[in-house]
Amino acid sequence: MINFLFLVTLLIYLAASIFQTLSLAISSRSEAVVIRPTIERIAFWGTGIGFAFLSLFITLWWLTQGHFPMTHWTDSTAFFAWAITLIYLIIVRLTHLRALGSFVMPVAFIAILISYSFATHTAALPEPLQNYWLLAHTTLIFLAYAAFIAAFGFGLMYLMTERKIRRKTDALLDNLLPSLGISDGLGYRCTILGVILLTMGVIVGSLWTQYIRDVPWRWLDAKVISTLVTWFIYVAQIGLRQFWGWHGRRAAYATIIGFVAVLCTYVGVDLFLDSMHTYR
Amino acid sequence: MNQIVSIGTSHHVAPIEFREKLAFSEAQIVESLQHFRESDQVQEAVILSTCNRVEVYAVANAVRNADAAAKILAEFLSHYHQIGVESLKKWTYLHHNLETIRHLFRVTTSLDSMVVGESQILGQVKAAYDASREASGVGTILNRLFTKAFSVGKRIRSETTIATGAVSISYAAVELAKKIFNTLEGKTVAIIGAGEMSELTAKHLVANGVSNVIVANRTYERAVKIAEKFNGIPVAYDSDLGFLIDADIVISSTDAPDYLIKRRPLADIMRKRKHRYMFLIDIAVPRDIEPDVSKIDHAFLYNIDDLEAVVASNLKDRQQEATRAEQIVTEEAKRFYDQLQIFQVNPTIKALHQQFREIADTELQACVYKTTLSEQQEAAIASMTQAIVKKLLHHPMQNLRCAVNDGDADHGQYVQALQELFALDVTDDNSDM
Incomplete structure (x- = not known):
């Protein structure tokens, strides 16, 4: 169940990154008016939904492991992606500059991809670190x-x-x-x-x-x-x-x-x- | 049937000598609209008279066809402005119904303007419409038509980019400055030399928020004179460019034979102003600013050719967008025309239905009065009469609507035939639109 949720999160991040990059690739003014708003909207909402899924996923992970998940690369990179998205969303909220996503979302996606590829690993967190x-x-x-x-x-x-x-x-x-x-x-x-x-x-x-x-x-x-x-x-x-x-x-x-x-x-x-x- | 026609002339088809003869002053517009109202030949009219075009849009319903309506307008113009019919034929265009609608949409959206995407025309059409409304020249149809034209204009503005991108050198300079500084508020512009173009550009920059103007000239007296126009600070030009320390935007247009602003002194200045951005506009020929200046970090140099290239690329962009805008206009015109047709036959359809229903009701009442029917039987007969009315009217109505939707020009005759054959009293009061 958790793994399925993770896969969905990964795919949403992939889609959001692709759309974010697409919106940057548009260079003519007419395209910018006709299709960019749609692409931007998909990219932005994709980012938002992806963030919600990732938050849910990390929470579930936390609950199942019983401590803050920060033991393995899996935990760490997922949290890294989460932090990137959070900061991005805050910046968009304050400045309305969605274009930033074209640069930071691919980084977040790669982080999640790394996390996903290690997803089967679990390691116990030493007692003193909990x-x-x-x-x-x-x-x-x-x-x-x-x-x-x-x-x-x-x-x-x-x-x-x-x-x-x-x-x-x-x-x-x-x-x-x-x-x-x-x-x-x-x-x-x-x-x-x-x-x-x-x-x-x-x-x-x-x-x-x-x-x-x-x-x-x-x-x-x-x-x-x-x-x-x-x-x-x-x-x-x-x-x-x-x-x-x-x-x-x-x-x-x-x-x-x-x-x-x-x-x-x-x-x-x-x-x-x-x-x-x-x-x- | 109502015929929507327009007659007009514009810079596309006629020289200024003819356009000025056809032009209407505000008072003449009021006078003409009054003439139309009294003559009873034209029910609604709007007269648009600008320096590039003179157009009369009108609705006539007492005529057999659109040609007859157009003829009324042509005769009026010829008579009013004392212009021969021949030259009127040569220099004006006539539009009927769908074409009139499309033409008005094209005019309002600036597709018919000299510079596609200009915003003035929309205001001019609005003013013409308001003037006519005040003189009670506008009725239901032109009211709908012009309101629609304005909304099409809005749609084109939001869905295409025909109105974006600077198409003059001075506006291009303003847009570029915004791309660098974001806001021009609190910025300083320095003008070196004098000239119409540099002063115009400076004026636009000031209008867009630039707060300080420095005017430099070889002679201080000259500088003082120009500075007065902008409430600016006059300075004497010196070759180590000290006066540029506070300048964020520099416009140079002197007739000096050599470069006035060279790379090395400017690099020093840039260091002194802590590398704050500087946007340099060189509109002089021969050039005033050494091209190598653009190699300095945060110094952005545009010469007259660069600005013209920006303008050309914007114009090209507008042209491409115009094609798309034309499609939208054509589609909107067709839709509006269809709606108008349906809207025009609706009163007849309604009257016919009402007549049939009234007859059925009266007969039903008579029947019920004469016989003793149970409640159930009465209800059955009532619904039967309703069904008969419906079925009798089904085919005629369907065919009429089809004729309208297919753009069949004959539907006007159908409507007229129906009105005459059934003695329908169709008041052309479309207040429920």
Whole structure:
């Protein structure tokens, strides 16, 4: 039953991602008026329904396992997709910029696909990790990742719009992507949000290890180092923008670098390095 | 039967010399509408008179066919404006019924305009319609027709893009600026040199929210003079471009033989203004701005050719959309025409039904009065008479409706025949529409 629900969720995410990408592929103004509204509506509602299914699925999983599901890649990637979708929906709610979905939904879909392909695995969560600290720590970190991915989406939107403006003739043909000012500004806000969440997540994590679990702090833990590098990349981005006017194009590239750092921290460390944070 | 006809002329078919002869002033429109009302030949009329077109839309019901109705209008124009019938024939077009409807829809949706997608014409048609309504020139049919025309205009605007995309250089500049800055509020535009085009563009930018205008010129006195027009700040041009530090949009149109804005000094300026976006518009020939400027981050340069290419691509886009809009107009015109036909035969159908039913009822009452019937029998006879009426009328009504739906021109004669044969009293009061 749960697996069937998961399959349905996967397919809805696939459909939503395809439609989100389709709406971006439309480039002529006439198509934009005739078919895009329909495609956009399907994509957006698909995203909403997919999110509802995913939430239900994670809840059921939680109930059957008896603790917050964050043991295996299956749990982790599903939660990752959930966080991405949540942040996306919040941004759409605030800004009405559905186009962001064209960039972030495929990421969410790939996460669910990975989750689905591991779905038969289950692993017991060690007793000391079964508490609200884990919930708070991972939720904050994943929401931070999701905010960074949204910033990445805005960065790509910025670069696409800029390319169109420089190519001149089709600069005005498309009305889906927002102006440079908007993409840049929202990307920056997402970056700030991500940094705040990540900082909080790291603090919660370190308090948890040091004071609650009484585990000696391991500076050399690969995940910790990688997270700090990621954190630094984003903080540097904010600093450069504030003090040297690094916005627009440079900021857009920085969100891409940040995105790569997030992926390295999230996936890379687990695959290639040893850490106390690995999913099994 | 009501005939909807129109006669008119436009920039497509006639030169200005003829159009101005045919034009109506507001007072003349009122006068003409009054003339129609008194003459009793034309029941409803709307006169549209703009600089590009003069058109009279009318409904006549006392005529045999549309040609006769059109003739009335032609004679009126010829007489009113003292124009020979020959030149009237040469420079005007006539439309009948379905074609009139389609033509009005095309005019209202700007498909017949010089620039497809322009929005002025809709307002002009509305004004003409309102003027006629005030002069009691509009009745049920034109009322329906024009209301429909406005809603078709709305539909075209929402379902096609004929009205989007800048089709003039200055609007293209405004749209591009919005694509960069999102909002122009609080932005500063710098005008270098003078010229109609640059001033027009600056005017549009100000109308769209730009709040500060800087005017630079080789001579300060010149700058002061131009700045007065925009309530702007005059500055003297200097080659290290210091005056551009606060400029978000730069319009250059001097007759200088060399580049005024070069890459290196502008890069310095961009650094000083912390790389805030700068949109540079070079409408000078020879160019004022070094093309390499566009290699600076956040500096976006458009020259006159680029802007013209944007406009051309927008126009092409509108043309493509116009084809789709034409389809919608044709389909809407056909639907409206059909509805109108049905709407026009409905009173006759209703009157005929009523007459038959009344006869049946009267006879039934007489029958019941004379005989003693049980309640059941009475009910049976009553329903039988109802059925007879229904069946008798079934074929004539069906055929009449078919004739209407097939666009059969003869249905008018059917209606007339029915009215005369059955002595129907059909008041042409369509208040229940």
